[in-house]
Amino acid sequence: MLKHNKNAVFLLLAALPLALLGALGSGPVSVDLSSALAEGWSGQSSDAVILWQLRLPRALLAILVGAALGMGGAAMQGMLRNPLAEPALLGVSSGAALAAVLFLYYGAAWKSGWLLQALAIGGAFSAAAAVWLLAGRGASAGRLVLAGVAINAFLSALIALALNYAPSMFAMQEVVFWLMGSLANRGWDQLFLALPFLAVGVLCLFFTRNYLRALALGEDSAASLGFQSRAYPFLILLGIASAVGGAVAVAGTIGFVGLVVPHLVRPLVRQDPARLLWISALAGALLLLLADILVINFVGAQELRIGAVTAFIGAPFFFWLILTARRGQWL
Amino acid sequence: MSAHAPRRNFFWRQLLLGAVLILTAKAQAYERIASLNLCLDQVLLNWAEPADIASLTWLSAAEQYRSLPIPEHVQLNRARAEELLPLKPDLVLAGQYGAQRAAERLQALGVNVVTIPDAYSLEQLQQQLDAFEAVLGPLPPLQKQKRALTQLLDQPTAKQRASAVILSANNITYGSGMLEHQLLQRAGFDNLASSQGLARISLEEVIALQPDLLVFYGSEQHFALAYLAARHPVLQRYIDSGRTYTLPKQLSLCPALAVVDTLQQLMDKREALVKAQ
Numbered sequence: 001m002l003k004h005n006k007n008a009v010f011l012l013l014a015a016l017p018l019a020l021l022g023a024l025g026s027g028p029v030s031v032d033l034s035s036a037l038a039e040g041w042s043g044q045s046s047d048a049v050i051l052w053q054l055r056l057p058r059a060l061l062a063i064l065v066g067a068a069l070g071m072g073g074a075a076m077q078g079m080l081r082n083p084l085a086e087p088a089l090l091g092v093s094s095g096a097a098l099a100a101v102l103f104l105y106y107g108a109a110w111k112s113g114w115l116l117q118a119l120a121i122g123g124a125f126s127a128a129a130a131v132w133l134l135a136g137r138g139a140s141a142g143r144l145v146l147a148g149v150a151i152n153a154f155l156s157a158l159i160a161l162a163l164n165y166a167p168s169m170f171a172m173q174e175v176v177f178w179l180m181g182s183l184a185n186r187g188w189d190q191l192f193l194a195l196p197f198l199a200v201g202v203l204c205l206f207f208t209r210n211y212l213r214a215l216a217l218g219e220d221s222a223a224s225l226g227f228q229s230r231a232y233p234f235l236i237l238l239g240i241a242s243a244v245g246g247a248v249a250v251a252g253t254i255g256f257v258g259l260v261v262p263h264l265v266r267p268l269v270r271q272d273p274a275r276l277l278w279i280s281a282l283a284g285a286l287l288l289l290l291a292d293i294l295v296i297n298f299v300g301a302q303e304l305r306i307g308a309v310t311a312f313i314g315a316p317f318f319f320w321l322i323l324t325a326r327r328g329q330w331l
Numbered sequence: 332m333s334a335h336a337p338r339r340n341f342f343w344r345q346l347l348l349g350a351v352l353i354l355t356a357k358a359q360a361y362e363r364i365a366s367l368n369l370c371l372d373q374v375l376l377n378w379a380e381p382a383d384i385a386s387l388t389w390l391s392a393a394e395q396y397r398s399l400p401i402p403e404h405v406q407l408n409r410a411r412a413e414e415l416l417p418l419k420p421d422l423v424l425a426g427q428y429g430a431q432r433a434a435e436r437l438q439a440l441g442v443n444v445v446t447i448p449d450a451y452s453l454e455q456l457q458q459q460l461d462a463f464e465a466v467l468g469p470l471p472p473l474q475k476q477k478r479a480l481t482q483l484l485d486q487p488t489a490k491q492r493a494s495a496v497i498l499s500a501n502n503i504t505y506g507s508g509m510l511e512h513q514l515l516q517r518a519g520f521d522n523l524a525s526s527q528g529l530a531r532i533s534l535e536e537v538i539a540l541q542p543d544l545l546v547f548y549g550s551e552q553h554f555a556l557a558y559l560a561a562r563h564p565v566l567q568r569y570i571d572s573g574r575t576y577t578l579p580k581q582l583s584l585c586p587a588l589a590v591v592d593t594l595q596q597l598m599d600k601r602e603a604l605v606k607a608q
Contacts, residue, residue, distance in 0.1 A: 029535040046539045053565040054534055104554045167395055170500060170557040177556050185502070185534060185559040303502075303531075 005268045012265075012282050016063070019289045023059035024051060026296045031055075057188045062292040063285040064191070065183070065251045068198050068243035070284020071277050073258025075205050078212040078273035079236045080144060086258035087124075087244040090148035093255070094155035095127025096120040096241075096248035097178045101159050105166035117197050121245035127151060128237050180307035181254035183292050190250040201243025202281075208236050209274035216273050254307045257284050260314040263321050287313060361422040361467075367410045367433055368426030370585035371447060373398055374463060375424070377588055378472045381405075385418050398581065412436035422466070450586050453484070453513045459587055479591045483598075489519030493604045496523045496532070496540055497578070498566075499548035500557035504532035510586055511548070511578060518597035520544065534560055543604055545569040549580035576600050 025033060029050060036047040043052065069087065076085040076092075087093050099119040135147040159178050163171045211232040214222035244258075261284045262276055269275035291309040298304040364379060365386035366372045372391035375384050381402040389407040390396050401407070408414040410430035415423060415437060423442055425434040427449040438444045445466050450456035460477050467473065495515050497505045505511040506526035515522045523540045524532060537545065547561050569575050576597065581589035 027535050028533045029539040046541060049538050049565060050535045054538070054563075167393075168555045169395060170555040173501075174556050182556075185563055187564050189564060 005270070008268050009279060009282075012268075012279070012286060016282065016286050016289070019286055019293065020059055020063070023062070023289055023293050023296070024055050026293050027055060053187065057191050058183050058186050058292070059289060061186050061191050061194070061251065062183055062289045064194060064198055065247040065254065066257060066285040066288025067281040068201060068247040068284070069254060069257040069288070070261040070280035070282070071202065071205060072240045072244040073284070074262040074273070074276045074280035075208075075212070075236050075240055076258070077262050078215065078276065079233060081215065082144060083263065084145050084259070085148075086255075087240060088253060088255040088258060089145065089152060090131045091127035091151035091155055092124045092240060092244050093248050093253040094152050094159065094179075095130075096124040096245040097253050098127075098155050098159050098162065099123025099245075100249045101162050101166075101178055105163065105168060105171065114193070117193055117246050117249050120249035121197060121241050124241035124245035124248070125237065127155060128241060176305060177252050179253055180305035181252035182303065182306055183251055183295070184303050186250065194246045194250045197242050197246030201239045201241075201246065204235050204239030204242060205277055208232055208239065209277060212236075212273040212277070216271075252307075254288065254310060256307070256310045256314045257287055260318050261287060264314075264317050363418065363420045364422045364424065365408065365415050365418060365420035366424045367408070367415075367430040368424065368447075369396060370449075370587070371424040371426060373581075373585045373588060376401070378463075378470045379467060385420050386415060396584065412440070415442070416440065424466070450510065452508065452510050453517075453590075456480075456510060456586055456590060463587065476587070476591060480594075483591065483594050484517065486598075488517065489598075489601060489605075491605050492519050492521050493543040493601050493608075494523050494540075495520040495544040495546050495576075496537060496542040497546040497548060498532060498537055498561055500555065500561075502531050502533060502560050504530055506530055510590075511546075511582070514590070514594050514597060515546070518594060519601040520597070534563055534565060538565060543574060543608075544600065545575045547575060547577045549578065549583065574604065 025031075027050065029046075031047045031050050033047075033051065036043065036045070036051040039045060039048040041052050043049065072087040072092070073085075076087060076090065077083060079085075097120075099122055100116060103116055103119050131144070131147045131151045134151065135144040156179060160175050163175045163178070165171075166174075168174070211222065211227045214225045214227045217225075247254075262280045265279045265283045266276055269279050287310060288306070291306050291313055294309050294313075295304050295306050362383050363385040364375060364383050366375055366384075366388060369388055369390045372387040375387065376391065376399045382404075384402065384405050386406040386408045387401065389409055391398075392401050392407055406414075406418055410433045412433045415433070421443060423434070423437055423444045425431075425444055425446050427446060434444050434446065447462050447466070448455065448459055450459040457480075460473065460480070463473055464470075464477070497511055497515075499505070504524040504526070506522070506524045506528055508528050512522050512524070520543075523542050524530065545566065566575075578593060579589050582593050
């Protein structure tokens with residue numbers, strides 16, 4: 001079983017660069033990849049510009065955002081010990097999206113820089129805190145999810161309302177983006193804006209890995225193992241808010257990744273909540289990159305929304321997991 | 332052709348002229364004109380006597396569409412029949428699409444409603460200008476606009492052509508059959524968008540086509556993700572080298588008002604590009 005798991009992890013690791021190559025080779029224009037790669041970053045030919053300035057930042061952004069969502073989902077499920085917890089379900093994503101919408105559509109300049117990310121993280125943090133407060137201390141899984149659904153629905157409605165009255169000709173169609181996400185037309189500027197916040201999030205979650213391990217035994221056991229400090233849950237929340245908020249500010253709300261990815265890969269790390277963080281990041285990155293390849297190759301009048309594609313890819317796996325659980329195994 | 336044909340043609344021409352004159356005479360008498368359409372609002376604001384305007388849509392006062400100040404006495408409407416009836420308009424202008432129910436209701440209640448056709452091509456635009464003249468009369472600014480357009484269209488097309496492609500909001504481009512395409516062609520550009528009508532164009536395609544001129548559409552003052560493509564750093568070299576032109580937002584909202592200036596600017600732009608090359 002252990003060897004089988006290692007092989008699966010190795011396969012995941014090998015699949016990511018392959019998917020990256022697939023993403024770099026996908027697009028409406030046929031590009032000579034080898035000559036474009038040889039020309040390098042500063043190449044002036046169309047092929048080089050398309051590869052280095054359009055396809056590469058988009059693919060890397062898909063990897064980063066997918067990793068942030070996967071890791072955020074794993075951390076949230078570990079902290080709340082709830083298999084249904086995920087950043088989007090608990091309002092973190094919509095909190096970040098609402099903050100970004102208010103900032104972007106009501107007075108901020110185009111090139112707002114770090115402030116947008118900082119506000120998105122603030123929004124994510126506030127939403128998570130609101131869910132926590134609403135559910136109450138020591139809330140059951142059901143109550144927490146109920147609080148999450150309520151806050152999430154309220155924030156989504158606020159996003160739609162804010163966009164409805166936004167002074168933009170495209171305000172209403174952009175509700176769809178903020179609620180379903182998109183990586184279209186993103187460049188290095190967005191990638192570099194999101195990167196530091198994703199890094200801070202990953203760092204925060206790294207420092208809490210042993211707490212998550214201890215927490216798997218229950219809160220009392222974690223306390224007896226020396227993890228009494230309230231700083232740990234705060235650090236996890238900060239990590240999730242930073243990673244997911246940073247991702248949402250540039251790519252919108254992409255659901256399903258944070259929920260389904262930890263479930264898919266949990267058997268590979270033998271339920272270890274700490275190692276689950278890394279493997280979820282890897283699988284999240286792969287899932288979102290594959291979803292984006294589908295989006296790029298989909299021919300239609302409007303670009304397919306990536307949030308819909310992640311659900312299409314992830315849902316069958318989820319069905320399979322549920323059927324497995326019904327046979328009395330895990331989940 | 333029979334010998335009576337010229338006389339018959341003369342008769343029909345006289346009849347048409349008579350009809351236009353009757354309409355014109357009637358039009359000059361309109362003193363309470365209302366509009367149910369943003370473009371028609373702007374036409375009235377630009378070309379009609381302010382005192383003759385009774386009501387315009389609320390959009391013409393909205394920040395993102397306002398082009399001229401609204402006279403104080405003008406009532407703003409949301410294209411609802413009940414708002415317009417108490418104003419007792421002697422003419423209500425409606426667009427081809429939108430506010431159809433209000434227009435029908437007003438007509439059923441005996442209000443004089445005239446539908447002005449929309450314009451998506453040069454031919455349709457000329458018909459639209461004729462329709463304006465028929466209903467509003469030979470207003471001097473309207474006559475001036477018609478003359479200027481005819482003069483520009485009568486100019487021989489440039490021999491030394493340049494290439495261009497339009498990148499509008501939401502990665503939309505304009506192909507053959509569209510007014511924007513026709514304006515590019517008339518100004519001496521070959522539109523590289525191979526499609527017919529409206530179509531999607533990715534940034535990759537824009538880069539691969541390598542047009543001499545990159546044409547944006549509308550200057551959005553407020554944030555919209557729809558404009559992310561136009562603000563992508565990959566297009567910076569076009570902006571830095573001055574090989575861009577922005578079609579005015581007014582051209583899509585109300586081409587009758589913007590077509591002459593736009594065509595002239597595109598002609599000038601082509602000349603500058605050719606000289607630079």
